[in-house]
Amino acid sequence: MTQSNGFKVIGTRPVRHDGVDKVTGRALYGADVRLNGQLYGAMLRSPHAHARIVAIDTSEAAAVPGVKAIVTGADLPHVGDQIADIGEGAVNLRHLSANILAGRKALYFGHAIAAVAATSLTAAQQAVNKIKVTWEELPPVLNLRDAMAAGAAPLHPDVFTDELGEKSTTPSNIAEHLRHEKGDIAAGFAEAEVVVEREFVTGTVHQGYIEPHSATVQWNADGQLTVYCSTQGAFGVRREMSEILGVPISHVKVVPTEIGGGFGGKLNVYLEPVCALLSRKAGGRPVKMTMSRADVLAATGPTSASIVRVKLGARRDGTLTAAQAWMAFEAGAFPGSPVGSAAGVILAPYDIPNVVIDGFDVLCNKPKANAYRAPGGTNAAYAAESMIDELARALKMGPIEIRLKNAAREGTRRADGPVFPRIGFVETLEALLHHPHFQSRLERATGSRRRGRGIAAGFWFNWGGTSSASAQVNPDGTVALSEGSTDIGGTRTSIAMQLAESIGIPVNLVKPQVVDTDSVGYNDATGGSRTTFATGMVAYELGQKLREELIAHAARQFEVEAAAVRFEDGAFRTDGKPPLSYFDVCGALRDTGGEIVASVSMRTKGEGPAFGAHLVDVEVDIETGKVKILRYTAAQDVGRAIYPPFVEGQIQGGVAQGVGWALNEEYLYDKAGHMLNAGFLDYRMPTALDLPMIEALIVEVPNPRHPYGVRGVGEVPIVPPAGAVANAIFDALGVRMTELPMSPARNIAALAAAGVAA
Amino acid sequence: MSTLAVTTTLNGETVTFLCEPHETLLTALRDRLMLTGTKEGCSNGNCGACNVILDGTLVNSCLVLAAEVDGHQITTIEGIAGPNGLHPLQTSFLENAALQCGICTPGFIVASKALLDKNPQPTEREVRHWLAGNLCRCTGYDKIVRAVLEAASAGATKE
Ligand code: FES
Numbered sequence: 001m002t003q004s005n006g007f008k009v010i011g012t013r014p015v016r017h018d019g020v021d022k023v024t025g026r027a028l029y030g031a032d033v034r035l036n037g038q039l040y041g042a043m044l045r046s047p048h049a050h051a052r053i054v055a056i057d058t059s060e061a062a063a064v065p066g067v068k069a070i071v072t073g074a075d076l077p078h079v080g081d082q083i084a085d086i087g088e089g090a091v092n093l094r095h096l097s098a099n100i101l102a103g104r105k106a107l108y109f110g111h112a113i114a115a116v117a118a119t120s121l122t123a124a125q126q127a128v129n130k131i132k133v134t135w136e137e138l139p140p141v142l143n144l145r146d147a148m149a150a151g152a153a154p155l156h157p158d159v160f161t162d163e164l165g166e167k168s169t170t171p172s173n174i175a176e177h178l179r180h181e182k183g184d185i186a187a188g189f190a191e192a193e194v195v196v197e198r199e200f201v202t203g204t205v206h207q208g209y210i211e212p213h214s215a216t217v218q219w220n221a222d223g224q225l226t227v228y229c230s231t232q233g234a235f236g237v238r239r240e241m242s243e244i245l246g247v248p249i250s251h252v253k254v255v256p257t258e259i260g261g262g263f264g265g266k267l268n269v270y271l272e273p274v275c276a277l278l279s280r281k282a283g284g285r286p287v288k289m290t291m292s293r294a295d296v297l298a299a300t301g302p303t304s305a306s307i308v309r310v311k312l313g314a315r316r317d318g319t320l321t322a323a324q325a326w327m328a329f330e331a332g333a334f335p336g337s338p339v340g341s342a343a344g345v346i347l348a349p350y351d352i353p354n355v356v357i358d359g360f361d362v363l364c365n366k367p368k369a370n371a372y373r374a375p376g377g378t379n380a381a382y383a384a385e386s387m388i389d390e391l392a393r394a395l396k397m398g399p400i401e402i403r404l405k406n407a408a409r410e411g412t413r414r415a416d417g418p419v420f421p422r423i424g425f426v427e428t429l430e431a432l433l434h435h436p437h438f439q440s441r442l443e444r445a446t447g448s449r450r451r452g453r454g455i456a457a458g459f460w461f462n463w464g465g466t467s468s469a470s471a472q473v474n475p476d477g478t479v480a481l482s483e484g485s486t487d488i489g490g491t492r493t494s495i496a497m498q499l500a501e502s503i504g505i506p507v508n509l510v511k512p513q514v515v516d517t518d519s520v521g522y523n524d525a526t527g528g529s530r531t532t533f534a535t536g537m538v539a540y541e542l543g544q545k546l547r548e549e550l551i552a553h554a555a556r557q558f559e560v561e562a563a564a565v566r567f568e569d570g571a572f573r574t575d576g577k578p579p580l581s582y583f584d585v586c587g588a589l590r591d592t593g594g595e596i597v598a599s600v601s602m603r604t605k606g607e608g609p610a611f612g613a614h615l616v617d618v619e620v621d622i623e624t625g626k627v628k629i630l631r632y633t634a635a636q637d638v639g640r641a642i643y644p645p646f647v648e649g650q651i652q653g654g655v656a657q658g659v660g661w662a663l664n665e666e667y668l669y670d671k672a673g674h675m676l677n678a679g680f681l682d683y684r685m686p687t688a689l690d691l692p693m694i695e696a697l698i699v700e701v702p703n704p705r706h707p708y709g710v711r712g713v714g715e716v717p718i719v720p721p722a723g724a725v726a727n728a729i730f731d732a733l734g735v736r737m738t739e740l741p742m743s744p745a746r747n748i749a750a751l752a753a754a755g756v757a758a
Numbered sequence: 759m760s761t762l763a764v765t766t767t768l769n770g771e772t773v774t775f776l777c778e779p780h781e782t783l784l785t786a787l788r789d790r791l792m793l794t795g796t797k798e799g800c801s802n803g804n805c806g807a808c809n810v811i812l813d814g815t816l817v818n819s820c821l822v823l824a825a826e827v828d829g830h831q832i833t834t835i836e837g838i839a840g841p842n843g844l845h846p847l848q849t850s851f852l853e854n855a856a857l858q859c860g861i862c863t864p865g866f867i868v869a870s871k872a873l874l875d876k877n878p879q880p881t882e883r884e885v886r887h888w889l890a891g892n893l894c895r896c897t898g899y900d901k902i903v904r905a906v907l908e909a910a911s912a913g914a915t916k917e
């Protein structure tokens with residue numbers, strides 16, 4: 001049956017193909033792998049934030065019964081400086097390798113130093129405790145201001161500032177300074193009648209996936225390596241293994257398991273190369289290693305702490321004339337913070353004629369920063385959207401009014417270069433404007449409770465990348481689909497739906513599976529909100545090929561030309577003959593020309609930029625400083641919602657993460673650089689009790705460059721929440737919160753500083 | 759190290775397994791009994807991914823010693839579906855799209871079953887309070903809470 005959106009499958013809500021396995025406990029994730037003869041691995045991690053490794057003595061460890069192999073950084077092949085483009089952005093392989101197992105220095109608390117494989121986990125852990133490291137402690141650099149200060153001791157002797165494309169002559173903790181410019185900034189501010197400016201600080205946060213990293217690797221005597229792990233990109237793991245271990249890419253097969261969340265934190269390898277080295281030393285026995293939660297927090301993931309300054313100028317009518325942003329992001333121990341994408345995002349929702357954006361990538365003794373859902377976007381939008389709010393108040397304009405007045409549209413050029421294609425920012429703001437939540441009045445509370453309402457917008461580029469998939473038609477009419485895109489939140493189904501729509505069959509006839517790297521063509525990682533867009537585009541093309549072949553088969557059965565056959569409503573039709581059912585044609589393939597198999601690989605183009613606008617009501621208790629989320633509505637242009645509940649789920653999940661970032665989540669370190677809250681009790685993520693229902697308002701402005709209009713959904717929703725909550729707190733208290741998280745203690749301090757008494 | 763033999767009723771069947779004295783129930787379930795549906799998210803009682811029902815009480819299996827369950831009854835996610843198919847909570851999670859990555863799902867379903875066994879008609883607030891020991895990083899909880907409420911109103915406990 002065709003629905004109101006004109007489609008038969010797209011927009012429906014089938015039960016996901018992997019659903020039963022996931023509600024019965026049968027689905028196998030990283031740590032559920034168990035191979036015959038496997039050994040258990042354990043890792044020694046640095047107790048220091050910055051220290052030279054003088055010597056490592058493994059003799060006592062090797063004597064523990066059951067120990068089969070021990071490796072240190074010296075076991076990794078020497079890789080020179082090489083820039084590899086792995087998944088999201090370029091990585092220097094030497095740095096990647098030194099993050100896997102430290103070389104001469106430990107660069108952060110939790111940095112991997114040595115590893116053991118033994119016949120039991122207990123034995124491996126005992127042996128790890130017996131490894132003796134002679135350390136020479138060095139003073140750590142723990143924050144942006146210290147790291148950037150003139151004369152700061154550099155972490156690496158060989159990192160020089162890439163200063164707007166030129167290399168500096170002395171080593172520095174500033175790995176890169178980038179700039180985007182548009183128009184004439186001085187003239188823009190001269191033209192402004194109102195100018196606002198402020199600096200914002202955000203803490204280090206983690207992606208917080210519930211599944212810890214786990215890898216099982218076997219390095220066979222014939223040189224073949226098999227890797228079982230949960231990853232956002234099996235082909236990225238293959239590439240990194242090949243580069244770090246110095247083996248041909250053809251020797252590495254990656255078998256992806258189910259993945260228990262990633263959010264950007266499972267794009268790169270951590271344990272896999274170490275398990276490989278252990279396996280080789282142990283004579284080819286498979287080695288499995290799983291991180292503890294403390295290891296996950298201390299040594300993987302986090303996304304950057306940052307300092308962001310924003311200055312905006314506007315005319316009295318609200319028209320923005322100039323904007324300037326300066327931002328510094330912690331990269332952690334190796335270069336590569338998401339400051340680049342933050343600089344692209346920060347002012348992108350608005351059409352501003354004169355802009356300068358400066359970004360700095362800064363090293364410090366913390367774990368290497370990784371991507372986290374819309375990398376850099378939340379930090380950037382928190383500052384920019386707080387200032388848009390401040391400007392609106394100075395001009396006595398409504399928060400949606402000022403955003404609509406300056407909204408980017410088709411043809412607007414971003415400060416970082418690209419010109420927007422058809423986008424739906426205006427439609428998204430209008431949807432929020434007309435929503436009952438915005439139209440409702442917020443009841444003001446009494447006593448020590450104050451209520452406020454805030455709005456913020458957000459942008460994300462989205463990404464296309466390369467996807468491949470193959471399919472075959474079975475005699476019973478089902479279509480087996482083999483894909484290489486990690487299914488992190490239901491994409492088996494959203495891709496199968498696009499294949500089904502394209503062929504013209506029900507989605508339950510498609511049987512999707514995610515296969516290993518030897519069984520399907522290359523796929524970029526599941527990241528950049530690309531999978532439903534790009535692998536969906538591949539599924540569409542696959543569907544068209546299969547449909548064409550099916551029609552040819554039906555034509556041979558009809559004994560007419562293919563052009564005379566139509567495939568409609570599950571049947572093949574030609575004039576003057578009774579129709580053939582889809583199942584009859586599939587059952588006769590062998591006699592009408594042979595099996596139908598097809599594969600498609602595409603380097604996709606035409607990803608659709610996406611925008612969100614969020615509205616939140618909060619209640620602040622000015623005695624305790626605690627902020628309660630009362631109501632939340634998140635509008636977003638998704639292009640086309642293939643599977644609406646999953647789209648809503650992405651929006652709701654992004655909001656929850658953004659609220660956690662806004663209110664509670666933050667890495668805490670002591671002065672020596674030891675992480676103090678490496679556990680879920682003290683690294684406090686939102687629970688069901690901390691949140692209300694989150695209304696996802698789906699706006700559909702189809703992406704004209706995708707066959708079904710898909711833009712990409714996953715990342716935008718985490719961009720606006722921190723700004724929206726901060727603006728709501730301002731509305732409640734009249735105090736501008738300039739530091740994340742806006743925790744009870746910080747709120748009390750800000751209230752005291754502003755002279756607001758309970 | 760002395761190895762212990764433990765006999766317990768697991769998902770309705772009597773089983774005997776060997777374990778070390780310091781081993782948790784979570785490790786015994788996953789590594790000795792090969793029931794990997796019970797997940798490990800933190801191993802210190804803060805995420806609920808390892809939830810099982812022990813003599814009718816919801817527990818974090820990472821905080822229970824395997825040796826302690828001798829003579830007791832355990833229900834894991836593998837024992838939630840009946841001989842006639844999925845438990846209504848499982849169906850409701852699927853129909854409400856209450857999972858994304860699914861790693862937290864076994865814990866949420868076991869915890870929700872324990873709730874509905876005690877309180878067949880919980881309010882939204884009671885569901886949120888009960889499930890506050892289970893972390894989900896993907897969904898924002900909205901669809902999980904709806905799935906539990908819907909299963910309750912459909913009479914999930916009758917199963
Ligand atoms: S693994 Fe037991 S509560 Fe997290």
Ligand code: FES
Nearest residue numbers: 858862894895896
């Ligand atoms: S669905 Fe991923 S953690 Fe809950």
